[in-house]
Amino acid sequence: MAAKPRKWVILIPILAGVAALVFLKQNKTEPPRATAREQPRLVRVIRAFTTTVVPQARGHGTVRPGKTWEAVAQVKGKILEKHPNLKKGAILEAGSLLLRIDPMDYRLAIAETEADIEATKAQLDELSAREANTRLALGIEEQALALTRKELERKRRLVKDGSISRSDLDSQERLLLTQQQAVQAQRSALNLIPSQRALLRAQLARQGARLSVARRDLANTEIRLPFAGRVAEVSVEQDQYVREGESLTRVDGLELAEVEVPIPIEQIRTVLHADGPVDILNTPPQALHRRLGLSARVELHEGGIRAGWPGRFARMSDTLDPKTRTVGVIVEVDKPYAGVRPGVRPPLLKGLFVEVVLSGKPLGDRLVLPRSALHDGRIYIAGADGRLEIRPVELELLQPDFAVIGAGLEPGELVVVSDLIPAIEGMLLETREDGGVLERLQRQARGAAAAP
Incomplete structure (x- = not known):
C-alpha cells in the first residue's frame, strides 16, 4: 500500500510541467520584425x-667618366721626376708635368744626328766644288784635245812631204788617244756627280727624319696632362725604369660624366616618338635629340642625400640584352663637379649608383x-x-x-x-x-x- 503514494509524487510534477508547456504554446506572441536596410561602403x-x-622611363646605373686618359711610355728610361700630387684621387690642372723620363740618351742622339747632317751638307758642298773644278778641267782637256788633233793633221802632211818620219806620226796619234781618254775621264766624272748628289740628299733626308724621331723621343720624355682631371691610377714611382708601351698612370676627365642604364624595350617605346622616319646614321646628334624630344635627369638617393643633375640623351648601346630584353641608354651630364655642397649635394663621382629618368615629348x-x-x-x-x-x-x-x-x-x-x-x-x-x-x-x- 505504501508504493502507490510514491508514484503519485513522481507523476504530479511531470503533469504540471506538461500543462504549463501547453499553456505557453497556446498563448505565445510573434517577435517584432525589423526592416533590413542596405549599408553603403565608404x-x-x-x-x-x-x-x-610627360611619358617617362626609369633605370639605374653606375656613373663613369666621359673621358679617360691613360699615359703610356713611348720611350724607355728611368723616371727622374714625378709630380708631388700624382696620387690616386688628386685633381690636377691641364698641362701639368706628371712624369719626366731621363732625356740624356735622346739629347745625345739629337747631337749625333745633327753632326751627321752637318757632315752630309759638307759633302754636298764638296761635291759642288768638285763639279765646278771638273767642268774647268774638262774645258782645258777639250782645248788640249783640239790642239793635239791639229798637230796630228800637220804631221800627216809632213809625212807625205817626207819632212818627218813615220814614227813621229805614230807618236802623235798615241798622244791624241791619250788626250781623248783624259777628256772622257772628265766627262765620266761629271756624269757621276748627279747620282752622287742624289745619294747625299737622300742621306740628308734620312738623317733629318732620324733627327725628327730623336726630337720627338726627347719630347716624349715629358708626360703632361692634356686636360684637367682626377688621378685614377698610378703605376710607377720615381727612379723606376720604364719600357716602351708600359702604362704609367690613368686620369679621368672632370668635364663630363656618363651613365649607362638598362631600360626595358616597352618603356623605351613610350618615350621615343618622332613625327616620321629618322635617319639615325646621317642625322647630327643634336638634331636627332630635338627630333626625338628626349630629355634626361640623373638622381641620387643614398644615405639621406637627394640630389639631381640635368643630363641629356647621348646614344643607345650597341646591343640588346637577350635575357632581360633591355637596351642600354647612355646619358651624359656636363660639369659633374659643379655646385658641390658638402653633406647636401656631392659631386657626381665615378662609381655612384644613380637613377636616370628619361622624359619624352609631352602628350x-x-x-x-x-x-x-x-x-x-x-x-x-x-x-x-x-x-x-x-x-x-x-x-x-x-x-x-x-x-x-x-x-x-x-x-x-x-x-x-x-x-x-x-x-x-x-x-x-x-x-x-x-x-x-x-x-x-x-x-x-x-x-x-x-x-x-
Whole structure:
C-alpha cells in the first residue's frame, strides 16, 4: 500500500510541467520584425580629368667618366721626376708635368744626328766644288784635245812631204788617244756627280727624319696632362725604369660624366616618338635629340642625400640584352663637379649608383588614373545613383605610377581609388573625394615627381 503514494509524487510534477508547456504554446506572441536596410561602403574617389602627360622611363646605373686618359711610355728610361700630387684621387690642372723620363740618351742622339747632317751638307758642298773644278778641267782637256788633233793633221802632211818620219806620226796619234781618254775621264766624272748628289740628299733626308724621331723621343720624355682631371691610377714611382708601351698612370676627365642604364624595350617605346622616319646614321646628334624630344635627369638617393643633375640623351648601346630584353641608354651630364655642397649635394663621382629618368615629348589632353585604380584592365566607377559600376577600359600608356586611359572613361566621372573588397556590381557606395591623390597624380603626369 505504501508504493502507490510514491508514484503519485513522481507523476504530479511531470503533469504540471506538461500543462504549463501547453499553456505557453497556446498563448505565445510573434517577435517584432525589423526592416533590413542596405549599408553603403565608404570609398575614396577622384574626378576624372584631362592633363598634359610627360611619358617617362626609369633605370639605374653606375656613373663613369666621359673621358679617360691613360699615359703610356713611348720611350724607355728611368723616371727622374714625378709630380708631388700624382696620387690616386688628386685633381690636377691641364698641362701639368706628371712624369719626366731621363732625356740624356735622346739629347745625345739629337747631337749625333745633327753632326751627321752637318757632315752630309759638307759633302754636298764638296761635291759642288768638285763639279765646278771638273767642268774647268774638262774645258782645258777639250782645248788640249783640239790642239793635239791639229798637230796630228800637220804631221800627216809632213809625212807625205817626207819632212818627218813615220814614227813621229805614230807618236802623235798615241798622244791624241791619250788626250781623248783624259777628256772622257772628265766627262765620266761629271756624269757621276748627279747620282752622287742624289745619294747625299737622300742621306740628308734620312738623317733629318732620324733627327725628327730623336726630337720627338726627347719630347716624349715629358708626360703632361692634356686636360684637367682626377688621378685614377698610378703605376710607377720615381727612379723606376720604364719600357716602351708600359702604362704609367690613368686620369679621368672632370668635364663630363656618363651613365649607362638598362631600360626595358616597352618603356623605351613610350618615350621615343618622332613625327616620321629618322635617319639615325646621317642625322647630327643634336638634331636627332630635338627630333626625338628626349630629355634626361640623373638622381641620387643614398644615405639621406637627394640630389639631381640635368643630363641629356647621348646614344643607345650597341646591343640588346637577350635575357632581360633591355637596351642600354647612355646619358651624359656636363660639369659633374659643379655646385658641390658638402653633406647636401656631392659631386657626381665615378662609381655612384644613380637613377636616370628619361622624359619624352609631352602628350596633351590625356585622361590619367593611378595604377592602383586599375583592376585587370577594369576600373570602378561611382555612378550618379551612388552605385558601383565595373567598367573595362583601354590603356594608351602605362607608367609605373599612373595609366593613361585611351577609351572607356569620360572626364568628370568619379573613379574609385581605394581598395574595395569584395567589389560587387551595383553595390551602394558612399564617396569621398581624395584631394591628395588627385594632386599627386597631376604632378606625376607632368613629370614633376622626378624633381628632388
